[in-house]
Amino acid sequence: MLSLRNGLICVLGGTGFLGRRIVRRLRDHGHTVRIASRHPQRTRSPITDERLQSIRTDIGDETSLAAALTGTQGVVNAVSLYVERGNTTFRSVHVEGAARVARQARRGGVERLIHVSGIGADPGSDSSPMRRSCVRRSCSVPTTPFSTRR
Numbered sequence: 001m002l003s004l005r006n007g008l009i010c011v012l013g014g015t016g017f018l019g020r021r022i023v024r025r026l027r028d029h030g031h032t033v034r035i036a037s038r039h040p041q042r043t044r045s046p047i048t049d050e051r052l053q054s055i056r057t058d059i060g061d062e063t064s065l066a067a068a069l070t071g072t073q074g075v076v077n078a079v080s081l082y083v084e085r086g087n088t089t090f091r092s093v094h095v096e097g098a099a100r101v102a103r104q105a106r107r108g109g110v111e112r113l114i115h116v117s118g119i120g121a122d123p124g125s126d127s128s129p130m131r132r133s134c135v136r137r138s139c140s141v142p143t144t145p146f147s148t149r150r
């Protein structure tokens, strides 16, 4: 768990498969959690818990991202994309979006950033189909201003 004195944590992609579980764990550990996604209304159950907040955010949009991160101590990026569509590509979400999150987190003074990735942060790791596809497009995980732990 984040050692953040039970402060406000933003979970980007907090309505997703993994994000919902992260939200639950953080809440159960006493954190106030801001659930951020493009369709926050798609949460499985209505938000009645006073320790849960919800905000509409697109990691492709600096302004909405900055709003989601305002006042947060920690950020978990659990945004995902499994199928590319139009301008929404593995690169735009897993590389450019991730870099945008890191930049905004740094700018907003966020203490801890956890980035979840299925494309593989380690070039030597076993390759998932998504990562192979991304690597074929010469993507790389962005170097963030935060230290990396695997």
Ligand SMILES: NC(=O)c1ccc[n+]([C@@H]2O[C@H](COP(=O)([O-])OP(=O)(O)OC[C@H]3O[C@@H](n4cnc5c(N)ncnc54)[C@H](OP(=O)(O)O)[C@@H]3O)[C@@H](O)[C@H]2O)c1
Binding pocket: 012, 013, 014, 015, 016, 017, 018, 019, 036, 037, 038, 039, 040, 042, 057, 058, 059, 060, 078, 079, 080, 081, 116, 117, 118, 119
């Ligand atoms: N599921 C697994 O078993 C598994 C295993 C290993 C690793 N992972 C990794 O865990 C992460 C999350 O995967 P997941 O399976 O939980 O994905 P998911 O169920 O598809 O959820 C994706 C989340 O991201 C949000 N999202 C997508 N595009 C967004 C955008 N542009 N801006 C803001 N929010 C956006 C979605 O909500 P909206 O569509 O409403 O925006 C949703 O909340 C990924 O990095 C994945 O590779 C997952």
